[in-house]
Amino acid sequence: MAEPMAWPPRDEQAMATALAEVARTVVFPPTPPIAVAVAAQLREHAGRRSRGPLPRAGWRVGRSLALALVALIVLAAAAVAFGIAIGGLRITFAPGTPPPLPSGAVQSRAFGEEVGLDEARRRAGFQVLVPSLAGIGQPDHVYYTDVPSGGTVSLVWGARPGFPADASGIGLVITEFQAIVDPAVWEKMLYEGTTVTSTDVGGHAALWVAGGEHTFFYRDASGRRVDSSLRLVGDTLIWESGGLVLRVEGAPSITAGAAVARSLR
C-alpha cells in the first residue's frame, strides 16, 4: 500500500504526482458521437451536390482544374479590387462542405460581447460606421470582440424591408475591423458554388461573394491565421476603406448590398 501523500504538495514534483493521480480518475463530460454527426453532415452535403454516387477521381480532377482556373481569375479580380495596398488577397476553393453553423444563438456566439453602439464606439480603435439607408434604422444588436487589434464591431439587424431574416432571425450584418495591411495576407475560403464579382463602393474596390457558404480568414502581422467569423448570414459584400475592412452580409442582391454600403456614415 502506498504512503499517503503529504498535503499540500511540497514541490513541483509532488504536485505532478498528485495531478497524475487525479488524472487517473478525472471524469470528463461524455464524448458526443462526433464521428456520426460529421459523417451525416458530409453525406448530406454530398447529397445536395450530387444525386448520383460520389464523383469519381477523374471527374474530381477535372473539377479541381476548373476550380483552379476560376481561382486564378478571381485572384486577378482580387488584385484589381484591392491593389497592392492590402497585400495579397488569396482566394482558394475548398472541396467538401463548409463548416457547420454552431448551435445556439448566432448573436451570443460569433460576434463577441453584446454592447451598445456607444460602448462599441468607445472600445473600437476606429470610427464605427452605421448605415443611413431608409428602413434599416439602428441595429438591433451591437457586438464587440477584441480580435484583431483594434477590435471588431458587428452590427446585427433582424428582418427589415428588403432584408428578410434567415432561420436564426438575422436579416443583415455589418462587420467592421481593421486589417493589418502589410504583410498581412487575407485568405477567403470559398466553397463550391460560390461566385465572386468585382464591384465598387464609393470609389473603393469591393468584392461581392455570392451563391455559396464561405468563411473568412486573414493573417495578422505575425502571420497567424485568424478566423474572423464563421457566422455569415449569406451573400457578402466586402471592401476596404482607409484601413478599415467592412462586410455587409445578408443583402439579397449586389445592388441592395451596395446601397447599404454607400449609406454608411
Added chain:
Amino acid sequence: MEGRPLTDAELIDAARRGDVAAYEELVRRYEELAFRTAYLVCGDADDARDAAQEGFVRAYGALNRFRAGAEPRPWLLRIVANAARNRRRAAGRRAGLALRSAQDRPSDGAAPSPEVAVLAGEQRAELLAAIDRLGDDDRRIITLRWFADLSEREMATVLDVPPGTVKSRLSRAMDRLRAVVGGGADHG
C-alpha cells in the same frame, strides 16, 4: 481481403477519394481526444462538441492539403483547437470546468486501487477545485498536460504559443497551483 484495421494513412487516402465512411472511422479514432481538448480550451461541453465537429468537417475540406505520410493527430488537433479558441473568444466569458474525480461519486461502486488511494478523495476534490480557481491560461496548460495527456509540442499547438515557452509556462502554472492549494489564494 485483409482483416486488419486500416491505418490512419489509408483512411485519409480513402477519404480523399470521397469515402465518407473512411473519414468517419478516422474521426472516431480521434473524437475523444478532440472533444476533451476542445472542452479544456473552451470550458463548455456544447461548445466543445461544436468546435470538434466543425474542426473535423473543416479538416475534411482540407484533406488535399494534408501532407502524405504525416501524423494526423497534430494536424487535427490544430484545426479543432483553432475552432475551440474562436468559440472561447466569441463567447466572451470565463470558462469554468466541471471536472470531477470518479472517486467523488458515491455511486461509482468500484473500490479504489492502492495506487489511486495515495490521495484521499477530499484531496482530489480540493485539487480539482484549485485548478478551477486558477486563471484561464494556467488552468488550460495544466489540464492539457495532465488530463488530456498532450505533449509539449501539442500543447503549443493547442494554446497557440511558441513550443519553447510551454515548459516554463507549465512550471509557473504549477507553482501557482501549489500556492492556491497551500494557501487558498485565488488566481482567477
